[in-house]
Every structure is written in C-alpha cells, then in structure tokens.
Amino acid sequence: MQKVWIVSVLVALLVAGCSSPKEEASAHAVAAHETHKSEHNFTKAHWGYEGEYDAAHWSLVNPECGTGKAQSPIDLTPKQTVPMAANHVVEFHESTHAELSHEVDNGHAIKIDPIGDEGIELLGVHYKLLQFHFHGRSEHTVEGKPYDMELHLVHQNAQGQLAVVGVLMREGAHNNALEDVLAHLEGGDLNVTVNDLLPADKTHYYHYMGSLTTPPCSENVAWYIFQEPIELDAQQIGLFRTHHANNFRPVQPLHGRVLEAK
C-alpha cells in the first residue's frame, strides 16, 4: 500500500514537471547543448575552439580569460625584447632517456603524461614536467606570423607554481623523435625521450609572465619559448591535425608586460 502511494507521488511529480513550459524550455536547451557537444566531441568541459564555445567565450568558463591582464599566448617580437638578467638561469633537464609515458586525446589536444621526476631548474628551483601537448597551429606568433605547430611542456614546482616551455614547430625534415607519439594518437603507452623533442639550441629563448592558454587561463605562469624551432614533415603535421587542427588561442595584448630574450 505504501509502495503504491510513493509511485503515485512520483508520477504526479513527473507529470507536473513535463507540463511546465519553463521545464520544457530548459529540457530543450539541455538537449540542444548535448547535441552541440557531441558534434564537436567536447566531452569533458564546456569550451573549445569553434562557434559558441570558442576563445571569445572562455570568460564564461572563467572570467580571468576575459579580464586578465597577463594572458597567453602573445606575439613575440624580437626587436622589442630586453636582455634577460644574467642571474636568471634556466637549466633544461628533461629526460635524456626513453621512458614510459601515457598518451591521451583529452578532447582539446594530444597530451602525454610522462612518468618520472625530470623537468627544469628555474633559478635553482626544480619544476617537474607534468605533461606535454601539441597545438595544431602555433599559439605564439613571431612578428605576427604563426608557426605550423607548437609543443607545450607544462612544469610545476613544489609550491604549485607553473612554468611552460614552448617549442615552435615548422614543416621541414621528418622528425624521428615524434614517431612513437604519432603511432599512439588513439592513446596508449609509449616511449618518448623528451629531450629529443627540444631544439638543438637550448641557450636562446624568449621569457615573459603569462597564463595557461586554455581555461581557466590562470596567470603567473612563467613562459620560456625556444627561439629555434624544431622540424617535422608535412605528413606528420597532417597526422596531428586529423585530431586537432585549430586548437590554438589567438594572441593576447601585452598590457605593458616585458618580453625578455636570452
């Protein structure tokens, strides 16, 4: 008897819900949203690179994406740089041996989570490599011109501060170091030597204070972008772009920030 009463109340509530125009409108909105999400394969977060989810709308995800005064990426203009202080020392101690990593497509980029404690030493402080990922077109531009792709190596110190190393990528010679990454674009474990993904010249780079280039666009990120690009061939670029061709954020205003170079 009690069970019947509970079922009756539930039916009454469901009927009431369905008959409310407001509820119906809301249900429709949710359905439309779900459709849009599945069309663009945005499975995890409500942001992307096209249409109503593009970078111009990211402030809806986090206001800092719109109001921040130290956002990334930026245009790198060699003529406007100031020399980096001599005591501003960065050492790139990325892994020098192949090691197991896990590769995933997180819906926004091909991302690799390395296993190990390698990273960079920034003014004597260790920043561990958390993950690295690829953008299908460069986010940073040099004198207004984008490169073909960009690699970001995201590091964090024990205090939670972030430092991202950027590697510009241009079409050219075949890149053997990327072979195992390209063989696992659908995900899985791979062996990758992070050091082999960096350019030969690790002594010349740009530095500025910026942000994450994806929501939540958090600031106080120390950026180091090598001046020398690495190369990969057209077929390799094409393979990356079968997954993400337009996952780049437009350049952001400097707002008086200083661009340093070494």
Ligand SMILES: [Zn+2]
């Ligand atoms: Zn990135």
